[in-house]
Amino acid sequence: MSKENRKVTKNDLFNMFARLHLFQGSLNFERMEALGYVFVMMPVLKRLYKTKEDMSMALKRHMEYFNTQTTVCSVIFGLTAAMEEQGGNEADRAIAGMKSALMGPLAGIGDSLIFSTWLPICMSIGAAMAASGNLSGPIIAWLLFNMVNVTAKYYGIMIGYNQGIAFIEKSKGELDKVTTLAAIVGLTVVGSLIPSLVAVSTPITIKIGELSIVLQEILDSIMPNLLPLAFTMFAFTLIRRQWSAIKIVLTLIVASLVFTGLGVII
Amino acid sequence: MLIPAILLGLLAVIAIWDLWGPQSAFWQPLVTGTITGIILGDVNTGLTVAASLQLMWLGLVSVGAAMPPDIIVGAIVGTAFAIITGKGVAAGIAIGMPAAVIGQMMQNLAMTLLSLLMHKADVYAEKADTRAIQLCHLSGYLVYGLSRFIPVFLAVYLGAGPVEKLLNSIPGWINDGLNTAGHVVPALGLGLLIHLMINKKLWPFFILGFVLASTTQMPTLLVGVLAAALGFLYIHLTSSEKEVS
Numbered sequence: 328m329s330k331e332n333r334k335v336t337k338n339d340l341f342n343m344f345a346r347l348h349l350f351q352g353s354l355n356f357e358r359m360e361a362l363g364y365v366f367v368m369m370p371v372l373k374r375l376y377k378t379k380e381d382m383s384m385a386l387k388r389h390m391e392y393f394n395t396q397t398t399v400c401s402v403i404f405g406l407t408a409a410m411e412e413q414g415g416n417e418a419d420r421a422i423a424g425m426k427s428a429l430m431g432p433l434a435g436i437g438d439s440l441i442f443s444t445w446l447p448i449c450m451s452i453g454a455a456m457a458a459s460g461n462l463s464g465p466i467i468a469w470l471l472f473n474m475v476n477v478t479a480k481y482y483g484i485m486i487g488y489n490q491g492i493a494f495i496e497k498s499k500g501e502l503d504k505v506t507t508l509a510a511i512v513g514l515t516v517v518g519s520l521i522p523s524l525v526a527v528s529t530p531i532t533i534k535i536g537e538l539s540i541v542l543q544e545i546l547d548s549i550m551p552n553l554l555p556l557a558f559t560m561f562a563f564t565l566i567r568r569q570w571s572a573i574k575i576v577l578t579l580i581v582a583s584l585v586f587t588g589l590g591v592i593i
Numbered sequence: 594m595l596i597p598a599i600l601l602g603l604l605a606v607i608a609i610w611d612l613w614g615p616q617s618a619f620w621q622p623l624v625t626g627t628i629t630g631i632i633l634g635d636v637n638t639g640l641t642v643a644a645s646l647q648l649m650w651l652g653l654v655s656v657g658a659a660m661p662p663d664i665i666v667g668a669i670v671g672t673a674f675a676i677i678t679g680k681g682v683a684a685g686i687a688i689g690m691p692a693a694v695i696g697q698m699m700q701n702l703a704m705t706l707l708s709l710l711m712h713k714a715d716v717y718a719e720k721a722d723t724r725a726i727q728l729c730h731l732s733g734y735l736v737y738g739l740s741r742f743i744p745v746f747l748a749v750y751l752g753a754g755p756v757e758k759l760l761n762s763i764p765g766w767i768n769d770g771l772n773t774a775g776h777v778v779p780a781l782g783l784g785l786l787i788h789l790m791i792n793k794k795l796w797p798f799f800i801l802g803f804v805l806a807s808t809t810q811m812p813t814l815l816v817g818v819l820a821a822a823l824g825f826l827y828i829h830l831t832s833s834e835k836e837v838s
Contacts, residue, residue: 351613353733355707362714366730369723379721386718386726390711397616443789446618447651447782452813453623458644460637465627467814472618504832508824510790511798515820517786518802519813524648524779551807558777562784575781576649583777584770592773 335371335412335488342370343404344484350397359394371408375415384416388423395430396437401480403429405487440506444513445475452516455523525555530593554592594750600632601669602746606738608665613737622668623647629672642675642685643668645775649686651782660704663696665741670748683771687763692748699740707733798823
């Protein structure tokens with residue numbers, strides 16, 4: 328992409344980044360984020376299309392069904408800006424094709440990296456602090472999450488616009504590494520959260536004549552936090568067996584009621 | 594309860610605007626529950642209930658087009674009643690769950706209503722009326738705001754009496770059991786995270802984290818930093834192996 332052909336200004340791209348923070352306000356069953364897409368693209372569309380006919384065609388192109396995860400969608404927005412600028416309304420079908428080709432895979436990446444990994448990691452760190460009455464827990468969780476979330480949105484648009492399709496092809500190998508690193512940090516943190524978050528112990532004491540044996544002390548001498556680990560692995564096994572989350576929640580609640588009632592756990 | 598009900602309703606509005614706007618994680622139970630505690634003047638209960646609900650609902654994120662139970666209404670109403678009734682985490686869970694289902698219904702209602710908006714927007718697209726089409730989009734925030742303000746306001750404003758009566762009729766052993774459940778159910782959230790990230794080669798990292806926390810007082814953030822360092826090393830070693838062979 329040569330510099331002379333550029334009509335979209337850096338300011339337009341920054342406006343898109345700002346508008347990305349109001350992306351899903353009209354989320355609906357019929358076309359999900361379609362109207363939001365038009366809203367975010369508006370600075371670029373206004374820059375490029377001066378006649379009523381051109382603008383109408385561009386608007387209609389983006390009013391089609393669209394749904395993906397917001398953070399990673401920044402890359403699609405950047406790409407769209409580049410394609411609108413270079414191809415204009417002649418690239419109508421190419422733009423629509425690119426959008427529907429990318430929204431699925433990127434939704435998968437965004438949902439798993441941002442919403443199912445980074446968000447719960449930040450929130451569990453914050454919750455562990457909050458559980459002990461520390462008010463900075465929620466604040467730190469919020470800051471941690473947004474360090475990644477906001478940065479990714481900004482660079483997503485810039486990289487999508489500057490590098491175009493080539494970037495997506497190129498980054499496939501790198502993405503594997505990022506996913507592995509995220510999994511390593513995630514798993515280590517999850518393992519370290521078990522003792523504080525799954526705080527279950529047993530109150531059982533066995534009395535043999537004069538001697539009373541506190542079961543929890545014996546468990547601790549074998550391995551500290553054996554019960555919390557056991558409960559976590561139990562839940563993990565149920566997930567492996569394809570149980571639905573709501574079914575597992577109910578099972579765990581019923582088990583808590585029964586075993587607490589029997590005085591086995593506390 | 595009029596003023597707190599209005600304030601908590603507005604908190605729900607900000608949270609839903611965040612979820613369908615910046616997505617800054619302000620909508621998460623940890624944040625909304627804590628602020629609920631601040632509004633009702635009991636920060637400590639707010640923090641503990643918020644932490645419990647956060648961990649219970651760790652697995653409830655919207656993936657794809659299906660809408661999960663609404664953790665915004667669930668966390669605010671749950672935490673509010675945990676404080677108002679003085680029954681803590683057990684009440685938070687008992688009230689938070691059904692409240693989240695009501696929130697989910699409101700979400701589905703809003704998404705149905707906003708579908709009607711699309712046909713209006715189609716007309717503006719035809720006419721190239723950029724101002725009107727943008728207003729169409731932004732008006733969605735009004736619908737979403739109301740969809741959360743109404744259930745939270747009504748629950749807090751009308752609910753205290755009946756809810757308190759209901760909670761008082763719950764026998765003690767159920768109360769104790771629900772308190773234990775607050776410690777047991779996070780196992781599901783952690784299990785989901787493991788399931789999502791695990792492959793056979795990565796189990797050692799999970800074990801390392803568990804052992805570190807069981808034997809040292811190392812803060813979680815530091816555990817994360819250590820894991821990142823080891824992770825870089827792991828990736829470096831595994832990728833250079835491939836290049837050699």
